[in-house]
Amino acid sequence: MNLKEFQQKLKTNKFLSNYLGIILLLLLVLVFWAVFKIITPGNFGSPDKLLSYLQSSLIYAVGGCGLYFICVMGLWDFSVGANIVLSSVLACYFSQQLGFGGLILAPILCGTLLGLLNGIVYIKLNIPSMIVTVGLSLIYESLSVFATQGQEQILSPAYRAFGSYPANLILALCAFFLAGLLIKYTKVGTYTYAIGSNEFVAKNMGVNVNKYKVVAFVLCGFFAGVMSILTISYGTSMTSASSMASMSRNFTPLMGTFFGLAFRRYGKPITAIVIGEFIISLIFNGFVAFGAPTTIQNVVTGAALLLIVTSTTKPVKGAVVK
């Protein structure tokens, strides 16, 4: 067997192609955990603390799952932050009226509808998704201001179950399971990849490209809605946003999506999103334990993201990266 055949064999080996990505990610978790544990053994990384890191990463990972459908197609959705703000304030309001039913249904419905609106506007105007979603997010933000008159909305303590274990974990797992199912076991997943790979060929194969793009936006909105339930339950309060203040909420979920994209060739993107968010949470909390100022945390988190995605993505030499 020569080297080329050996490489080909490695590439097409079933076990490796299935689990190598996950193994790599878990190794990264271990490395970051060990580094911070050595630096600040007292305030970092006990099992209790790990569970609390996981809690915040679960929230972001749910949003990351939604964004994954968008990003695979090469589209963007920068309205997720505004979606979460609006969905969360609605969740507060409707939980008062309808109890848990309102807490769950209102944000999911709101999120999904905003996703649908994103998709329809994108298809009808036929302009870049980035511009569409930035423009619309200003409108969604304003809606949140109108709805609350700028008042901070507080979730009643009676409805905070999804802010802690086990309810948050159950809800998040349901979301991950659903995302995984959609990607691997429905036409939506296949067509999402097909459109991302080559829209023209996909069209020739009878894929209704516009329809599945709208579906992706709807899914992204849906997962943002689910993320809103977790966000408001964990944070317990939400203030309306204006002048793009919600924009920063887009990026932590998006980082998880980047992990998913970088590891998609290993075939387990959702797992990669979840572990990826956990790694980011580890780094962030590691610096908190260390007592580093927030600015430094941001620098390191950003750098770590670039480093990890670069080291795991092995583009073909000369391939065009956009």
Added chain:
Amino acid sequence: MGEEILKTVKINKSFGITHAVKDVTVSFYKGEIHGLIGENGSGKSTLMSMLTGIYSIGSGEFILEGKKLNVKNQVEANRNGVSIIVQEMGTLSGLTVAENIFLGNEDQFVKFGIKNAAAMNRKAQALLDQYGFHHIHASTMIDNYDFEDRKLIEIVKATYFNPKILVVDETTTTLSQAGRDELYKHMKRLKKLGSTVIFISHDLEEVIRMTDRITILRDGELIDTVQSSDVTEDDLKRLMVGRELSGRYYRTDYGEPVSKEVVLSAKNVSVPGQLRNISFDLHKGEILGIGGLSECGMHEVGKAVFGASYDRTGEVALADGTHIDSIPTAIKHNIAYVSKDRDNESLVINDSIRDNICLTSMDRLSKHHIILNKKLDQFANRYAKIVSVKMVGVGQFVSDLSGGNKQKVALARWIGKDSDILVLDSPTRGIDVKVKADIYALMSDMKKQGKSTIVISEEILELLGMCDRILVMKEGAFSGEFKRDPALTEEDFIAKMV
């Protein structure tokens, strides 16, 4: 006379002011392999694209088994028993092999909206095994397979359901011999089943050997349909071009000495996995051929000389000692490179002919960094004319052009740049005889002007006909060298190749 299965009735198609297909009426019989030939831009691919739903029908009708056929996409065509293997890459990255095979046809595996991936993989694997492609795994990402394997997967995708009509659109040019044999096998299998194969190819020898009848198109019009057993390659060429092709097809001069002056020399050049320690000199006014099997590494030689190889070691230097280690250096020193992969590496497809021709000459065309359109137009028109590009105007997008015309645009760019050393990788791949003759004439002109050319080609006759000297490659190294000689035959050459 066979039983008619498919008929095209007065089919037309226009793109803008280009009338690509004009009133074409042809009958295809059950159980025949039917060749479809013509120059680049003669309308054969357009006609077949309409049949298979890739393009909409301009006017006219396709009648399949007595019923009108008007499909909107390939999947619908498949459902009607019509499939196509396209010229370019027809598979999608990011999906598994199985997902590619059943793309658009997942419904058979979907129950209550849930796709049974395991069943899909099983069925795909069964098909792959049945075709003898055991090395391809259905559940693996298609990205892990090379171009050739991906074409094999396309063969499975296009033929597993025993279509009534299979269109093979210039697929063989991109395949190795083993891949071609696989394709031939399934063409013949379908023929035996009573299906019809429509075979588009520029390799006339292959067309005559494989087909029962041949239809010739020229400038979008039907010229004739002939029995394959009754015609020779020369007959077909005449029908395609509409005039006798004689005299200056290849060079006719022999025995003229080549200058001793070395313009470029490569020393101990290696590229991991591609080239092993190769060295050669290129002389002034020489046409140097490099030939061999497709995978012998010869295509990498072109990239290495142009500074485009990755991880290259060794040295490529000009006569004055300048080392060529990067593409900008190569271009600055008037080296030109035309890649085998025309659409991806050679041309900016979604841009105008003008911009493509002017691209490497921008410095010369700008004054104080300001570029005037008028100047670009003049420049592009001048060189497009020299290579006789068939076009509406230089503002036309390259994506609209046929393969041969695209290649002419690529050549015009480098002639405009006044290149001294031309590296042409497969310059006539997928190009019809008339454009071929034009390109050969250009090469001879360049030689007369004292310019040097390296021709890398899989077509042995082209090398024998055009080159002053030919280097044969095998497994990344040179395995033989021939001087220009009328007595040299293909057999001498092949002996060194394999």
